[in-house]
Every structure is written in C-alpha cells, then in structure tokens.
Amino acid sequence: MSQPKLSDVAALAGVSPTTVSRVLNNRGYLSEKTRSSVFEAMKTLGYRPNAIARSLQGRKSQLIGLVFPSVAHPFYGEMAYRLESHLADAGYKTILCNSGDRPEAEQRYLDMLLANQVDGVITGAHSQLVAQFPLMGAPLVTIDRAETGKAPNVRCDNYDGGYRATSLLLERGAKEPVHITSTASEVNLRLRGYRDALAEHGITGRTLELGFDTPHAHKMEMIASYLDQYPTLDAVFASNDIYAAMVLSCAQRLGLEVPTDLQVIGFDGAPYTRAMLPHLATVMQPIDEIAQRAVARLLHAIAGQEDDLDGAEVLPVSVYEGSTLRQKQPDRVSLD
Known part of the structure; x- marks a missing residue:
C-alpha cells in the first residue's frame, strides 16, 4: 500500500496542495477552519511529512516539543528539566506543553507544535491522543507509557x-x-x-x-x-x-x-x-538516565536512524527504605 501524498491530503481537505504546504510550514494567513481541515485529513490518511526532506531543504527548526501532564508534579518537573538540559547540550531549544491530561488541550498543543515545525516531540502524557498521533512530520518518543507500536518508549521497570x-x-x-x-x-x-x-x-x-x-x-x-x-x-x-x-x-x-x-x-x-x-x-x-535515553532515541530518529517503533527501553529501579517502613527483624538463631 503506497504512502499518502501531499496531494491526497489536499484532495480530502478540499484545498490546494499549496495550502497544505502553507499549513505545514506555517506561512501566510490561514483560517482556523482551513488548518483544522488539513490536520484532520492528515490524521485520516496517516500522512506524515518527510522530516528528513525538510532537513535537507534547510528547514530544521532546532525545536523540540515536550508534552507532559503537569510540571507541577515533581517527577514531570524534574524530567522536563533533565530533557531540556540534554537537548540544549545537543543544540536544541524546547517548547514545553502542560496538557493536564486533557485531550482537547493536547490537540491544541499538537497543532501549535506542527505550526512551529518542531523537529521532534517527547511526551509523557497519559491520554491516547499524543501517542496515536503519527502526523507530526517529526519523530515522537514517549516516556513512561504503555507501548503503542507507534513510537519508541523509554521507562523504568x-x-x-x-x-x-x-x-x-x-x-x-x-x-x-x-x-x-x-x-x-x-x-x-x-x-x-x-x-x-x-x-x-x-x-x-x-x-x-x-x-x-x-x-x-x-x-x-x-x-x-x-x-x-x-x-x-x-x-x-x-x-x-x-x-x-x-x-x-x-x-x-x-x-x-x-x-x-x-x-x-x-x-x-x-x-x-x-x-x-x-x-x-x-x-x-x-530520571536522568530515562531523559538521556529518550533524547538519544529522538536524535537518532531525527537523523533517520530510528526504525524500531515497538522498541521499549526498560531501565532498572532502586529502592530507598527511609523510615516509613518497619525495621527488618533479625533472623532468629536456633539454640538446638
């Protein structure tokens, strides 16, 4: 089955191929209705713009989208900080999106990320919308999610x-x-x-x-x-x-x-x-190792080296016992 083309998206959306290109590149004035029609057609057809071709044409944005439920949560806040640091080391800037696990908010953020021509997206959002949205025109890596077969996943055990x-x-x-x-x-x-x-x-x-x-x-x-x-x-x-x-x-x-x-x-x-x-x-x-591996997977995908969409990297955890557990009882020694 052949891959859908830009002209297919244009036909389904009822617009010209030039308009689809303008939507993808965020050029010129376009109504919200037109943008929505193009995005919906892309989703229906499973159309994914060629991110490698965009790079060869000199249109890499050096932007990465981060989508998480809320950085007010200590885990997501720390993860976003570590991701941003490692991406900065690789020469990328980030756009941080707090979705609140609301699908409608995630849709708005995805539209915005598409308009900004991000080179990739890393998400830890829990709804199915982001993980099942292979239309970014850029790679997607997930963190701490169930495997979907649509994007690499990095998580702890x-x-x-x-x-x-x-x-x-x-x-x-x-x-x-x-x-x-x-x-x-x-x-x-x-x-x-x-x-x-x-x-x-x-x-x-x-x-x-x-x-x-x-x-x-x-x-x-x-x-x-x-x-x-x-x-x-x-x-x-x-x-x-x-x-x-x-x-x-x-x-x-x-x-x-x-x-x-x-x-x-x-x-x-x-x-x-x-x-x-x-x-x-x-x-x-x-946390830092998860962030490092997610960034590595994303950079490989941006370079066209990531083919394993089912791949999950599962990293080991450790346990800190603190003092909210009872003390371990010493083994009894038999006197027999």
Whole structure:
C-alpha cells in the first residue's frame, strides 16, 4: 500500500496542495477552519511529512516539543528539566506543553507544535491522543507509557518496582495492604507487580483508585475516608510520592503512627520530593538516565536512524527504605 501524498491530503481537505504546504510550514494567513481541515485529513490518511526532506531543504527548526501532564508534579518537573538540559547540550531549544491530561488541550498543543515545525516531540502524557498521533512530520518518543507500536518508549521497570515495594511491605510484617493509584487499568504495571507479590503470599489486598484529574483536595478526602473506613489496613504502596505524602498527612490527621500502625512506600524519588520527605520510603526511578535515553532515541530518529517503533527501553529501579517502613527483624538463631 503506497504512502499518502501531499496531494491526497489536499484532495480530502478540499484545498490546494499549496495550502497544505502553507499549513505545514506555517506561512501566510490561514483560517482556523482551513488548518483544522488539513490536520484532520492528515490524521485520516496517516500522512506524515518527510522530516528528513525538510532537513535537507534547510528547514530544521532546532525545536523540540515536550508534552507532559503537569510540571507541577515533581517527577514531570524534574524530567522536563533533565530533557531540556540534554537537548540544549545537543543544540536544541524546547517548547514545553502542560496538557493536564486533557485531550482537547493536547490537540491544541499538537497543532501549535506542527505550526512551529518542531523537529521532534517527547511526551509523557497519559491520554491516547499524543501517542496515536503519527502526523507530526517529526519523530515522537514517549516516556513512561504503555507501548503503542507507534513510537519508541523509554521507562523504568514499573512492574519490578511495584513487585519490590509490595514484597518489602510484606517482609516487614504487612498483612492488609492497599495500593493507591490513579487508574487500575490493565496496562498499569505497578499495579500488576503489586498483585503478583501479594498472590505469592496468598493475600488479596485492596486497591484505591483516585483518578488522574480528581482535584487534590478531593483526593486527600478520598484517602482519609478510605483509611478511616478500613482501620485494619496496615500498609500503603502509593503509585507516586505525591500520593504517599498525602497518606502521611492523612495518617497524622487520623492519629495513626507511621510505621507502627501504617507502613508507607511511594514511587518516583524525584530530588525535590526526597529533599522535603527524606524519611519516605520510595521506589526510585532513574530520571536522568530515562531523559538521556529518550533524547538519544529522538536524535537518532531525527537523523533517520530510528526504525524500531515497538522498541521499549526498560531501565532498572532502586529502592530507598527511609523510615516509613518497619525495621527488618533479625533472623532468629536456633539454640538446638
């Protein structure tokens, strides 16, 4: 099956090939209706402008788009900072987009990135829109997402992190743990690791799903209410350090002693979180290494060297035990 051409896009959009070219290169005045028609035709046909040809014609922008849910989140903020630093070292500037995990916001940002003729995009957004938008006329690399087969993906070993965090809680005496996460989907590898570790110990466990776009205050109330509703809970594996911090705050409100009454372990280990909560046990992602590998994959793709769209780079995690876990009990020595 032949690849769609610019003339095919023009025919479907009901405009001239010159107009399609002007949309792609952001030249001259074009109505929003015309732009939307061209973008929709590109999406329908699966048309992708030749980024290599643009480079040979001297039209590389040296711009990279970064699309993340919110850099207010310590993990995404640190990731954006590391990506920007490594891209700057390679001679690129960045356009940072905070999508809030809203598909409509991501669509607006993608239109803007197209108009600015970015040379590539790195995204950690959770909605399916960005990862399934192969029409940028530039390569796409994803970070910490489920594989889509449409772009290279760089992430930590979320399954192993979930498994190790849960196993550690159980080793330290947890009997009734709960996993607090945004969504309990089938592609949630941290949740899968949690469940597999529990299954090995014959424990069912619980899961509290907070949602991605639930307001912060409401998430706090959901956690406090859950802990109050199930007073026998004795351990929490939080899917990120923000949720773990919320648990610590709610435990204090409810008069629960950590780790005596309630053990807590988070996930991410961003530097600012570690500085503010040095006592928090957490699974630490190799943030800078993820950023370096994502930039390397993107630069290879820009140079026409990236062919493996299914490729996922899975980097190992480490565990910081802090003091929100019970102390490991010494092995008993037999006197027999």
